[in-house]
Amino acid sequence: MVSLASMERATGVIAPAVGGSLKRKQIDSADVDSPLPSSQYKRRRVTFDPSVDVHILPDANEKSLELVVEEVRRALEKHADKLHPDNGPYDEIRSLLLAKPTSAGAPLTSLLYKYIVALSNHVPLLNHECSGMVHAIVDSYWVARNEQYVRSYRHLLSSLLSVHPGYTSSVLTMLVSMLATSPSPAIRQQDDPAVPRPWLESRIHDCLRYLLRQNPMMSTMLGPILTSVFPSSSDTTKAHTQYIGNILKVAGYCPELKGSITSLIMDKLVKIDAQIQVDLEEFEDDIEDLLEDDAADDDDEDSDEDSDSSTETLDPEERRAKEVKESILKLDAVMDLLFSHYDSVFAKGDLFDMDETFESLLSQFASIILPTHRSRHAQFLLFHFSQLSNDFMERYAGCCSHLAFEKGQPRIFQVASSAYLASYIARGAHVSGAVVRDVFDLLCHRLESLRAEQESLCKIPDLSRFGTYYAIAQALIYTFCFRWRDLIVTKDGNPPTDEEVMYHEGDFRWHNDIQDILRRNIFSKLNPLKICAPDIVSQFARMAHHLRFLYVFPLLETNKRIRLARNMGGSYMEGVAARETALSMKMGEQSFLLDAYFPFDPYLLPRSRRWIEQDYVEWKPVPGMEPVQELDDEEDNEDDEDDDNASDSESSSDDTADDDEEEQEEQPEVAESTASDPSI
Template identity: 25%
Template sequence: MVSSIQIMKLNTNSSLTSSKNSDLNFNLTKIIDSFLNDENKYEFDFFVQFIKQKQSNSELISKFLSDLRHLVDRLDPSKFDQNLINVIFYEIKWSLYSKNKTILSLFSEFLVDLNSAYTSYVQKCLGMLIKMFLLTKENDVDNEAMFLFAQNMIQNLVKISPSSKSCIIKLCDSMYPYMIKDTVIQESYIKNLLKLADYFKDLRLNLFEICIQKLLKIDVNSTREQILEAEMNNDEQLLTEVNEASNEDLTRPMKHPLADRLDVKMTVFFEFIKEKCFDSKSGQLNWDSCKSIYKDLLFTFDKYILFTYGSSHVQFIMFYICSFRSMLSEGFLDYLWKKFNAINSCAITKQVCSYYIGSYLARAKYIPITTCLATLQLMIKWIHSYIEKNGNNSNTLNFDMHRTFYALCQTVFYVIIFRNRQLFNSNDSSQNSKMIDLVKSWKLNEIINSRLNPLKYCLPTVRKKFARITYINQIAYCYSIIDANNRTSLPITGQSSLNIKMFFSNQNESLDSKNSDSKKSGLSDNPLDSFFPFDPYLLNRSRNYIQKCYVEFKDVYDENMEESSEEDEDDDESDDEDSDNGEDLSTDEEQSEETDMDEESEDNTEKTRMETKKKDFRFNTNLYDSDFENSMD
């Protein structure tokens, strides 16, 4: 800083005067030369402060830039004082001139000349430009003009110094606004990063990684429970169900602040994918561009999303882009299945991949039934092979040893539940018969009756609905096994389950007291720490990109189900009291699983059994020995 005494000592004949009417009467060449020759450094320091204070004077800034451009050769960073450069890069508010094309043009020309002469200024210049991606809330600022200026200048600087691309990634990451910043600021920043990704194809993967990491941070800090609680109205009732949202709800801001920011940023990301994958004029899919973006997103998914605990929405980016062509969805399934079978994949990886496969097959409307059946066939084959190798050894009761097996079994059950209409209840009776024969050839009864007992470790809702569907269609009989499991709830051996729970747990901490009895017995309602990554999408505005290709659960067997008589209900209650541990304990725990299937009450399984018994329906146990006779086509 220059003191007032030092300023007063300046020569009255100096090249700079402080009179208000003579702001433009300065000789920049003489000031810089005097500084470089150690003749009058005080005058230079005074001029730096003068420019900083008078930065709102457009005529002054215009003259300053015009003169400085011709003195670029004197701005050698090894000799020249950096105070003036720092004022230019960091302290002058260039947004004040967002509507002044003349000054922006002069500034652009100066930056090009400066960085062409001395590439050591490139990093500082890039930092200033990337900072312009943050929206300014002043009314007289044209933010779009500043965004365009910054984008164009970054492209010019990379042409001047190609090695500066590495600086762009570091600066974009370090300057990314924190998740509690205003929504409009975060929206403008991610838009500009995606524009950079579109221009610099070789940096797109790195920029995707930055965007995905920041999205994940918001996603895991706005849980499904918190979002649903915030969306409650004054009467503590949900405003609208996800699958019945009105057009107004699709544009309504989220009440949860972090969810609202995530909603806006996910909309920006979805729109970017749509614009780059489809031709703007013809609307046709640009396959080369789509395939390239898909590869980058898949790499990012594998690196960040797959193993992120508590993510509820960011994974839908892969769900969305895979809807563009069947080859992409099949490729995504192939990636998950290969990762599941990889020799170097640990138990956690296999478990997570199985949950992604199951949720994806169940929820993606664009996946044809043939692809679903082919994937189920692969999983069934793996399960039977596992039973042959491990079904008769002495460690069949070791839960931790067989976690992967139990997770994949539950995945198969889950997909069958969601695809039950296509498998067993289509309008074509001959097709239904073929499908039933095909499913019977999978010998599900052998799986559920194996010593590994997969039904014991399934989620209660999955177990109940799978039992009812397979019973009605004569595929398998689960009720006797479920009853036996309810009467003999054994503790889970081993302690490695703690390791998985650090990464994936679908249980809410608030439910600990509710399920204390089940935990004391050593068997919780979610022993596999199950989760379904493609559970209903809760964000209002970005949901529009998902809902057209998303399957909502509909239970065909609930539509015409008759209510059981009071005597049957009394009999069911007495049977529950006679059992050692009773039926599965809490509906609250099932509701915490956040699936559409949780809408069913606890006694629907027993009702189905009683209805079937009334009709004297006998299950044909010989239906499981038939061979696989129908191809997947």
């Protein structure tokens, strides 16, 4: 080509200044009379080189990959230039990445793919000075695009974290947040195929799995992020089940996080469970009735969206009741999800996986469930899966025994462990008679050992001083009420039938020396029947009498005259009065008794109940023993007759006569209890 510098200038024509207009300048007035030939002037005004191929782009989406690569390189370099920065092209690329696919003017995926490839080629330039571009990449809409784009995006993230690991937290937070709230399949560009929602979640997991394989140390940062993104207790049922289901999948391909993920889920579950028990104390049967009426509604996915609008029209009490019901259904859905997840592990039959999973459940029980006061449903995961084999049953019973009897354990742990152990062997349908007898023996000998140590120190029953002793005693009488058949020794070694119980002559033969041990302890100074829960004591007294095991009704009458609250101070504190709190004064003697808390009492969640129906021992009365209500009616009638007879007799006013009166009052109790038992 001809250089402009060598081009001959026309006489009388002023050369344009730099930055000036390309229009023809005016000719000097002195040279007006000597104009240039018109043909020569026109040729110099517009000239084209025929060897250059000029192509006008009708659409920006048709940019070539080479052009986009060069555009990205220049934009990043100009943005990083501290002397002459130019952010225009840089911001344009950022806006392309952040554009919502359904918005007007959004770039097609085919063009955006070229920018992703170009950015992958210039990853070293994406340092902290270009963090805005990195955040645009992370926040872009990528998961619902075509498969080619998703693979390139995944490769870009991997390259980015390899060169600049400081962005790891941002990338992981983006992926985990999408596990909590998956994007809509409708947010896609017109040149992208429709992608079902399950495929979107699969793409997120594929991306996270790919990054973890490239850098296994990334899991150390992933754990805290999984915890921070976990839905709050006030979030919807759908939010909880979706996130829990997704992070359980993460545990499948990130084994180093499996323990922390399952513990995280259990911790959140137990907190919801415990809060529900606190809330239920305000509503009691009303909430249970509501659950029975609306049990089928918990499968409706739209119920979460409708709950906010419907709650606004309720009064405060109704709103509170609705919130508690939603929490119960949320707990039910999560429990059902966990039952299904663990069942898939045990169903495979892989001994290593089964053993590892059960050990994880035992660890969660000891560290999360047991220390939580009044956990009501979470422990049924162990209740169900421990009954899959004798080995699991023995390991769970051994875990509870170790926590209940080990010295140095907090007393509250020992009391709770005793309750778990007794409730488990009492309610577990697959717990064999041999295991029941072994555990009962263990509890009896531990009770006898504590009695030998503490009876000499006891002047009056005292839960605060001898709490572990009373917890074991209550565990024994509770277990007796459910598994008394397994404690009777028969010739063939099988539990006695109903007919054998009803028509048996004489006393039963009981396993080992459990009868003597319980008798010594029940009638000792420690007097456990005064401290144990009254309902359990009453049921034990009726059953023990009917089965000719023990007769404790006179002791129960004597215990009615013992005032624990009044005598707490004067017994072992040598005259120093015990201070009663406002709560203990309001509750009266109940504050000095054991709670009737047994962790495996009936399971009430409607959906997940199906998992434990075949594992659970329901209460059955002793054959031949009259129902409690009829027995109480007879006692009331006999009490009325005794009162009429007593009114006709003369009474003495001195102390000796009063003592005789008390002895006479005890005799009708013995007579009426004997008369009400058809087997005597």
